[in-house]
Amino acid sequence: MNKILLVIQREYVTRVLKKSFWISSLLAPVLITAIYAIPIWLAMKDKEQKQIAIFDQSHLLKSTDLQDKELVFTFTNIPEQAFKTQFAKSGYDAFVSIPVDVLANPKGVHIYSSKNIGLTLKESVERLIQNKVRQELMYKAGISEKVYEDTQVDIDSETITVSENGGETSSSSAGAMILAGIMGLILYVTLLLYGSQVMNGVIEEKSSRIIEVIISSVKPYQLMLGKIIGVGLVGLTQFVLWIVLTIGLTQVTGKLYASKTKAIAQMSQLEHGKAADDMAKAMQDSPMGEVTKVLESTNIPLILVAFLFYFFVGYLLFSSLFAAIGSAVESATEAQQFTFIVMIPIIVSFLMAQNTMQDPDSTIAFWASMIPFTSPINMMVRLPYGVPMWELALSMGLLVFGFLACSWISARIYRVGILMYGKKATWKELSKWLFYKG
Amino acid sequence: MLLSIRHLEKRYADHVALNDVNLEIPKGKIFGLLGPNGAGKTSLIRIITQITGPDAGEIYFDGEPLRLEHADQIGYLPEERGLYKKMKVGEQLLYLAQLKGMRKEEAIAKLKEWFIRLDIKEWWNKPVNDLSKGMQQKTQFIATVVHEPKLLILDEPFSGFDPINANMLKDEILAIKERGTTVLFSTHRMDSVEELCDEIALINHAQVVLSGNKDEVQNRYKKNQFAIRFEGELGSISGIEVVSSQTGNAILRFSEGISTNEAIAKIIQQVRLLEFKEVIPSFNDIFIQVVSETN
16 A cells, blocks of 8 residues: 555656646636636727718718717718728728618618728628618608617526525526536546546556566556556646636736726726726626626535546546556557547547537436446536436446446556567457456 | 475466476575576566466465565566656655665665765766666666565676676675575576576476576586697597597597596596696586477
8 A cells, every 4th residue: 555655656746846737737727817807808998999981971870870989980071982082191990981872772881991991890880870771761661769769678588597496596508508618628638638648657667668677566556556546636736726826816817907997987987887887797798707607506516526526536437548558558659549449438528518518408418427438528517507416426426336347457458568568459469468367 | 495486387378488387596595597588587587576476386485475565575677677767866766665665764875875885976866868778777776676685586687788887786796695685587698697696497498497506507417528738649548538629639528437537647648738627518508408408
């Protein structure tokens, strides 16, 4: 037992002391914070205003119709042809010409610019004109402006999950989807990442020929288990760093934004409410805002515990298979012919997770979250939507069973494989090793 | 006996690796395990080091049936040997010593002694990658002996060693023997057998075909031949057969019943004898003879 601890310690320490470990541990929280902070920053940033000259031959539009945060319209009487020639000198970003018969000929609107105009600008201009034209057409058809305004309602539903005993929790399906997606993606990446680290570690020991010295001191299964657990602990350490750093960074950026909003508010009393509103809205609209909403309505400790469980046990299952592959080959390139068999379940479960995300209670999603190979990713994807406890317990039990079965098979291949040199491993060969006597 | 091996059998899917192998390895001696490639030497060593298990038979280590705990009392330098390339020499040796059951402080103290003894003090913090092959071999040797095992198993220890390191290794093996350690050493190099071994066993085709004390084995393969150096003309002598002769040198075989003294008396009647020496068969000759006989 003591020897397993030594192996775990070596695997852990040599990896955690590597520069690459710290780079990836620091970079990910920075990226996550950026995803969170950039939309807010963009929303808060003062937008550059575009100057647009408008030549309205239909005399339909009034300056009150043309209100936009980013566009400043100036009516002009210079006809299209004349404007075109002096456009470059005029200082306008765009020149809009509306035909006399715009009501009958809505496609007759032209936008001129010296550079290619952005899609947003085009859409904003079109929207403003379109609104007015529609309004005018309605009016002509006998519908008053008031009736038109009243018909412009927005539907924004609130989703509520009802538990078995009738209790209600408000939930956000968009947020659940995002949270599910993030967790599924993290599991997918980390299972592959740490699984292949185990494989490469085994290949390193075999190809550097230190293996025989080591297994004259410890049993092969102790070495395999020690390596798998050691690398797994590196993974857990990285998760903890990610979580702590991400929370820390987002708190700091949140405070920075808050103080900035306050400063703006103090400068202009008029804008007081608006700035705060803008920020609150941006927060809500940003993906992290949706996730925050879900986090408020879900059982976070349960999700965290389940996540760590599915990562660790799922990782144990896959990495034991990766270790078996590593033991059977002598180089990483030779390993490729076998790794696909382990990667396929991971990739398939990630693909199935797309379906699970859309329809978390379908039969496929249920089975995907039960079968040990696909369950880690798919159960984590289902979890934010709410899963009965018995299903969760069954899935976890099956995963533990799957791990025990896989590690038994892997250990048998491993103990033979690590001492096999110069013999090209084939599937037939591997299956024979299963039945070798100690 | 430090190691008693009785009726050991090991079979792989397509061949027999060990067939009823019996060996007694006495305490404090250097025991040479000889045999051609594929004879079963490495299979035997891997069973003694408990890397693999036998199909049948028993092994007694220092009087007790071989157990897992005995691994800490065995030092093993495999034929194919390596180190973790990215680890530093010191921490790597510390790890390997701890795997052999040493406490950390004890291991550090012993390692420091070895670093001073082999004059490699400045290597402690060097990554293995920066070491030359000879330096790596010294490191591997320290890893094998630092825990002061009762049994030291060296599989082809001289392969890949340059003459200077090979000499160092030879001296260290003898020094370790002086301290009472039993050494089991497998090799092709017959010159090192003659220099180092007290006892030998020759394995061919999964079986022990020859074993015993080194001198006793050599005596067994003596052919009653003598080498002489002389001045003069050597004619035919009754009861003495000339096996080969060159100017001033000859190898003679004496018939049964003729003693050395009688033979010398006859020879000096013909020539002036300068040197007279019994021909002791080299292990190389014995090896080739026994292996071809048993093939």
